[in-house]
Amino acid sequence: MRGNTYTFFFITLVCIGCALIVAGAASALKSQQEFAERIDTYKNVLLAGGLIERGASISPQEVEKLYQEGIAGILVNVQGEVTSKETNLTPEAVLKQDKVLKGTPGYIEKEKREYPLYTVSKEGKIDAFIVPVYGKGLWSDLFGYLSLEADGKTIRNLVFYKEGETPGLGKEITKPWFQDQFVKKSYLNEANDITFTVGRPSSTPYPNATEVGGISGATITGRGVQKMIVDMMNLYRPYFEKSVWSKG
Amino acid sequence: MAKKGNLSVLTDPLWDSNPVMFQVLGICSSLAVTTQLVPSLIMAAGVTFVVCLSNVTISLMRNYIPNKVRIIVQLSVVSALVIMIDQLLRAYLYEQSKDLSVFVGLIITNCIVMGRLEAFAMSNPPWPSFLDGLGNSLGYSGVLVVVATVREILGNGAILGFKVVPQAFYDAGYQNFGLMLLPPGAFIILGLLVWLQRAISNKVID
Structure with missing residues (x-):
């Protein structure tokens, strides 16, 4: 029969061993993980901008090349001024910035907040805008990219890249049938007011330019x-x- | 436990004492990840890795583990392995890991892992333990693949993302069977599998 000292000694050894393995794996893989994450972001931006097809198999190197050639990021504020010619803000970072409560450290006045915006260039001209968007679903935060044609009014594409909705119901927002409805729609009515409706599920497309069909079982x-x-x-x-708009 | 040959240690869990169909373990993940074949294959590989390695590790340590804390020791070893899998997925299969990482974390609580450690690895040498782990995880993987194949074909009309149901069917009014994508669909298929296994295998007397 072994004593308690042995048990303590054994457990300590196991803990240190496991901790070393876990820490080793995490730090050895860190750079590869960051790379994978960056490529994933690039891929979704390219997808939203229509530079790559959905489901196309494409190597990370190509993704990086396409992104660097075609996409540029800027920061804009709520007054509509461009505050920086560069951005590395992700929608998650924007959400974090918006979630800081007034009066707590890190809070930025609404007027001073900056939001990322991506542009797609083709032959020196702006071909599309990509707006990183986030919102609330039923269970989870939704993160995606909404791309607009060069007129800044017509929707080119909507891509969700991160959500935690119910598979088969809310998760349908990541499916082509749902996202394809947004193509050529607009977020503006004739009077240039911002409006958009995800309406009742419908088997025929909505004729209204600011309305798409919803998902049965996933109203929220x-x-x-x-x-x-x-x-x-x-x-x-x-x-x-x-x-x-003024230039169009 | 009666002494069994190494071969039967490997082959028994494939069918006669299949962990999912016979022992009814690991049901949670069999339901959760099997809407499509790709995540099922990744999950199967993850479980195979964890079960084999944890079986070998615990078997090597079995004579030194104090009996009072054996479950905790088993859990720490399993957790370390599972975290390693999760980290690897995040580095090399990022897109899949976004969907799977919740379930990968839950491999820790998969009854098959702990079950094999307690039932086999604690009282057997490393090599048979490895075979036992391999057999059980392959048995689990087999069920996962079958369930996922049926669900993807019926629910999405595709296999590994490739359409297999011809467009002509859809034009003729065929619709994908949406229930298959929801947990009840998996339950039904799993139930049918358990029935099939018990009807064919003569091992069950009840």
């Missing part, structure tokens, strides 16, 4: 998508009004 997720588009576009509206 649909409403979340609707609110996401309206809220986010309200933040970016000043920029588009100042720099894009």
Whole structure:
């Protein structure tokens, strides 16, 4: 029969051993993980911008090359001014910035907040805008990219790259049939007011330019998508009004 | 436990004492990841890795583990292995890991892992333990692949993402069987499998 000292000694040894293995794996793989994460972001931006096809197999090197050639990021504020010619802000970072409560450290005044915006260039001209968007679904935060044609009004594409909705119901927002509905729609009505509706599920496309069909069994997720588009576009509206619409 | 040959240690769990169909273990993940074949294959590989390695590790340590704390020791070893899998997935299969990482974490609590450690590795040398782990995880993987194949074909009309149901069927009014993508679909298929296994295998007397 072994004593308690042995048990303590044994457990300590096991703990140290396991901790070393876990820590070793985590730090050895860190750079590869960051690379994979970056490529994933690039891929989703390219996908939203229509530079690559959905489901196309494409090597990380190609993704990086396409991104560096075609995509540029800027930062804009809620007054519509461009505050930086570069960005590495992800939608998650923007959400974090918006979640800081007033009066706590790290809080930034609404007027001073910066939001990332990506542009797709083709032959020296702006071909599309990509707005990183986030919103609330039923269970989870939804993160995606909404791309707009060069007029800044017509939707080119909507891609979700991270969500935690119910598979088969809310998760349908990541499916082509749902996302394809947004193509050529707009977030503006004739009076240039921001509006968008994710309506009732429908087997025929909605004729209205600011409405798409929802998902049966996932009304709340649909409403979340609707609110996401309206809220986010309200933040970016000043920029588009100042720099894009007036020139069109 | 009666002494068994190494071969039967490996082959028994494939069918006669299959961990999912016969022992009814690991049901949670069999339901959760089997909507499509790709995540099922990754999950199967993950479980195979964890079960084999943890069986060998615990078997090597079995004479030194104090009996009072054996479950905790088993859990720490399993957790370390599972975290390693999760880290590897995040580095090399990032897209899949976004969907799977919740379930990968849950391998720790997969009854098959702990079950094999307690039932086999604690009282057997490393080599048979490895075979036992391999046999059980392959038995588990087999079920996962069958369930996932049926669900993906019926639910999505595809296999590994390739359409297998011809467009003509859809034009004729065929629709994908949406229930298959939801947990009840997996339950039904799993139930049918258990029935099939028990009807064919003569091992069960009840």
